Amino acid sequence: MGPETSDTMDARRDGFTEPGPVGRMLLALFAWVDERFRLRNYADEFRHFYYQINLELPRTHTEKYNLRVIWYWYPLYTLGSIAFLAFIFAAISGILLTFYYVPSTAEATVNGVQATEAWESMTVIMTEVPLGFGIRALHFWSGMVMVWAVVLHMFRVYFTQAYKKPRELNWLLGVVLFLLTMGLGYTGYILPWSQLSYWAAIIGLEMSIATPILGQYLAGLLFGGVELGQQTITRMYVLHVILLPLLTFGAAVLHVVIVWWQGIAEPH
Amino acid sequence: MSLKLLTQEYVEEAQRMDSEQRAEKTLRPVEGFPFWPHEMIRNIVVLCFFTAAMLYVTSLMPYYLESPADPAGQPAVILPDWYLLWSYGLLKWGNDLEILNGPGGAWVGEPWHFWDREWWTPWDMGPDTGIVQMPIVGPMNAETVGLIGLHTPLIIFIFALPFFDRGKAQRPQEQPLMASLGVFLLAVLSTATIYSINNVIYDRWPVMATPILQEQIEPFLQFLQWDLLSWLCALIPVLLTVGTYVGIRVWRERMMERGDRVYTLNRNYHRVR
Numbered sequence: 033m034g035p036e037t038s039d040t041m042d043a044r045r046d047g048f049t050e051p052g053p054v055g056r057m058l059l060a061l062f063a064w065v066d067e068r069f070r071l072r073n074y075a076d077e078f079r080h081f082y083y084q085i086n087l088e089l090p091r092t093h094t095e096k097y098n099l100r101v102i103w104y105w106y107p108l109y110t111l112g113s114i115a116f117l118a119f120i121f122a123a124i125s126g127i128l129l130t131f132y133y134v135p136s137t138a139e140a141t142v143n144g145v146q147a148t149e150a151w152e153s154m155t156v157i158m159t160e161v162p163l164g165f166g167i168r169a170l171h172f173w174s175g176m177v178m179v180w181a182v183v184l185h186m187f188r189v190y191f192t193q194a195y196k197k198p199r200e201l202n203w204l205l206g207v208v209l210f211l212l213t214m215g216l217g218y219t220g221y222i223l224p225w226s227q228l229s230y231w232a233a234i235i236g237l238e239m240s241i242a243t244p245i246l247g248q249y250l251a252g253l254l255f256g257g258v259e260l261g262q263q264t265i266t267r268m269y270v271l272h273v274i275l276l277p278l279l280t281f282g283a284a285v286l287h288v289v290i291v292w293w294q295g296i297a298e299p300h
Numbered sequence: 301m302s303l304k305l306l307t308q309e310y311v312e313e314a315q316r317m318d319s320e321q322r323a324e325k326t327l328r329p330v331e332g333f334p335f336w337p338h339e340m341i342r343n344i345v346v347l348c349f350f351t352a353a354m355l356y357v358t359s360l361m362p363y364y365l366e367s368p369a370d371p372a373g374q375p376a377v378i379l380p381d382w383y384l385l386w387s388y389g390l391l392k393w394g395n396d397l398e399i400l401n402g403p404g405g406a407w408v409g410e411p412w413h414f415w416d417r418e419w420w421t422p423w424d425m426g427p428d429t430g431i432v433q434m435p436i437v438g439p440m441n442a443e444t445v446g447l448i449g450l451h452t453p454l455i456i457f458i459f460a461l462p463f464f465d466r467g468k469a470q471r472p473q474e475q476p477l478m479a480s481l482g483v484f485l486l487a488v489l490s491t492a493t494i495y496s497i498n499n500v501i502y503d504r505w506p507v508m509a510t511p512i513l514q515e516q517i518e519p520f521l522q523f524l525q526w527d528l529l530s531w532l533c534a535l536i537p538v539l540l541t542v543g544t545y546v547g548i549r550v551w552r553e554r555m556m557e558r559g560d561r562v563y564t565l566n567r568n569y570h571r572v573r
Contacts, residue, residue: 083317109339110346117347121354147368158365169362173354179383190461190482193470200462207458214384221381226366231378235388260371288335296333297470 108188109296115181115213116284121174123277125167132157132164135269137225137262150225150265175217182213194297202290205283212280219272225265233260233268377500382493389492390450454485476548483544487537495533502529 051059066072136149157164186206189195195203218236222229233255240250241258248258254271256263333339380388465478472479494501502509508529517526 080317083313106342107346110343113340113343113347114350117350118354142368145368146370151368154365165362166358170354170358172363173358173361177354183383187482187486190485191472191479193465193472193475193478195462196466196468196470197462203462204459217381217383224366225369227369227373227375228366228378230369230371231375232380235378235380239391292335296335296339298333 105188108184111181111185111188112288112291115178115185116288118174118178118181119280119284122171122178123281125171125174126273126277128167129157129171130273132161133223135223135265137265148225150223154224154226175220179213179217182210186210189297192297196297198294199290199297202287202294205287205290209280209283209287212276212283216272216276216280219268219276222268223265223272230260233264237264377497379497385493385496386489387451387492389494389496390454392496392498393492394450457485473548473552476545476552479548480541480545484537484541487540491533491536495529498529 062071132153134149134153138149140147140149140152142152142155157168159165161167189203189206218232222233222236237251237255237258237260240254241247243250251258254267256267379385465475469475472482498508508527510528512526512528512531514526
């Protein structure tokens, strides 16, 4: 530290000290980015946001009224987080699975068994890819857990009536997320093109054809026609890997952000 | 700057802004428990356990691979994944709802093969029947009944829920009607799930196929097959719903008589809110 000047004395009076080596590095990094993106324009807003989100420290109902009971249904309040984390797990393991999965109904013979290329790639994942069976298991179980968590979360919200004002729109978003979860599960069920997949696809196809007026168009849109084939698996693949995950992620993030704004409906 | 100083500055700044905004009355009263950091800090603990459990389950129970698809070889039992069984069950109920289909389709006791057109269409809607086929009104095929008749009210109820159920009450005990309605929904979805695999159940536990009062009911109500399974599926939701409603009312009366501390507090709490 150099000789005391009026500048440094002023700074010390304000509680400011010289930044250390790490601080100087961060400052240089900030300056580098700031020169390009003018971050300082937003600094005040960031600071305000940073303080704003931590302003309120309200007490729980239990604290406020000095109750001697604890909220023993608390674990039910973590179901939303569990569903989101399960979705993240499914996304990560799903990305790994797409490296090996082939969405094709072209004929292939595996050990003398007549199958498709999709099913053949599943056998490759299960037997040849290192830990492939584990990645598939993680994908499967996180999907199962996500569905359970979403359903239970919905019933928790219903029975504690957390959908009431001001949370109506978030309830609607939650219903959309529930439907998206069902869609993710169903499309994923079709992809291996196994016996169960095939006949589940038949059920879905029949159901969409049976829809009044729109039946044919719906079947064409979702299954690529009124018969199962390559088009079906392509559509299911695109739905399961791109469209539905993106929609689910966006809706889930919005859902959580709204919860952040509005707070958890107070357990009591 | 030390962590202690930083914290101190942070808290002071937060309190200053807090009181400033309180003075300006721009701070709305908090109606919920804060998501961040209060709720998330507790959640993170649970999430760590969840991650561990997930990896544990995954390593213990890898998922198997089904045999490849064989369009010619019809498996004996075809089912969607478990979380869609409720929907499949509603479809089967739609198939049973012959009140809407007219007197033609006698399906009781016949083998069910959903891959036949007849399974889905109990009422023959061919041109020779002379009945004008309309999409929604009039004779409908089973899938339309299941899809439109049973799924749509459910979806509408779920979507419209926050707009017709209003007010401040937040506990099942305060709204016995909504609570029993929720129990009814839960029970109906569960029994629809069970009923969707009725073939498997009849196969494994033949006692479930025992007809009860079938001859007496059939002329009036051609809905379920009125065997033991159908009776259970019909009665359990009703019993649970009535039980919930009566139970909550009785519990409330008792709490009021006793002047229970927690009950009074909660009641006052909702009055002031």
